[in-house]
Amino acid sequence: NAGVMQNPRHLVRRRGQEARLRCSPMKGHSHVYWYRQLPEEGLKFMVYLQKENIIDESGMPKERFSAEFPKEGPSILRIQQVVRGDSAAYFCASSLRTGTDTQYFGPGTRLTVL
Amino acid sequence: AQSVTQLDSHVSVSEGTPVLLRCNYSSSYSPSLFWYVQHPNKGLQLLLKYTSAATLVKGINGFEAEFKKSETSFHLTKPSAHMSDAAEYFCVVSEGEYGNKLVFGAGTILRVKS
Numbered sequence: 001n002a003g004v005m006q007n008p009r010h011l012v013r014r015r016g017q018e019a020r021l022r023c024s025p026m027k028g029h030s031h032v033y034w035y036r037q038l039p040e041e042g043l044k045f046m047v048y049l050q051k052e053n054i055i056d057e058s059g060m061p062k063e064r065f066s067a068e069f070p071k072e073g074p075s076i077l078r079i080q081q082v083v084r085g086d087s088a089a090y091f092c093a094s095s096l097r098t099g100t101d102t103q104y105f106g107p108g109t110r111l112t113v114l
Numbered sequence: 115a116q117s118v119t120q121l122d123s124h125v126s127v128s129e130g131t132p133v134l135l136r137c138n139y140s141s142s143y144s145p146s147l148f149w150y151v152q153h154p155n156k157g158l159q160l161l162l163k164y165t166s167a168a169t170l171v172k173g174i175n176g177f178e179a180e181f182k183k184s185e186t187s188f189h190l191t192k193p194s195a196h197m198s199d200a201a202e203y204f205c206v207v208s209e210g211e212y213g214n215k216l217v218f219g220a221g222t223i224l225r226v227k228s
Contacts (some may be wrong), residue, residue: 004157012137031214033214033216035216042204042218042219042220042221043158043204043208043216043218044218045215045216045217047213048210048214048215055214056212056214056215057211058209058210058215059215062139080162091157093158093216095214098213098214100158102163103160103216104160105150105157105158105159106157107156107157108156108157
């Protein structure tokens with residue numbers, strides 16, 4: 001039973017480029033969460049999605065960031081016109097149900113912006 | 115808003131001695147609390163969770179935590195440290211309308227000396 005998968009594991013972008021981070025939840029899980037771990041800061045919630053719906057995006061920066069979880073395929077976190085401050089580890093988690101159901105984390109994508 | 119405070123940024127123990135990682139929480143209602151572990155350059159793994167059943171929660175790898183409402187604490191313990199326990203540990207509380215948003219503490223780095 002495969003866990004949460006994220007790709008790529010490492011991503012390097014130059015300032016102004018776009019970054020696309022992919023997350024495949026655990027089999028049977030329809031709830032996906034994105035978190036960001038900035039250097040010298042803790043993990044911060046970004047967004048919570050169910051299939052085709054954004055449920056809570058209270059942690060998403062207002063500009064340049066977007067997320068989707070289509071009916072088919074992985075969840076995508078998209079960062080447009082990246083800046084150096086976007087360099088971080090981005091973790092995806094999934095759960096079977098909502099509420100306090102356990103969130104299982106993927107290995108993360110480490111984004112470096114040059 | 116819910117929050118957690120991890121009282122020690124670094125803890126160092128000798129192999130075979132007890133481990134104590136301290137966490138205090140702030141919550142306006144009965145919280146759901148978790149401990150996650152992160153090994154270097156890896157994702158996060160759930161150690162244990164508390165969801166208002168038994169106050170003493172047993173987790174994986176010999177770890178356990180006790181929920182103490184009077185002290186608003188949820189300290190993580192292990193009777194005997196192993197070298198493989200060296201990692202960063204996060205105390206986490208859930209919040210949000212759906213209980214879906216995990217709020218992480220700043221983390222405690224555990225060092226195990228041989």
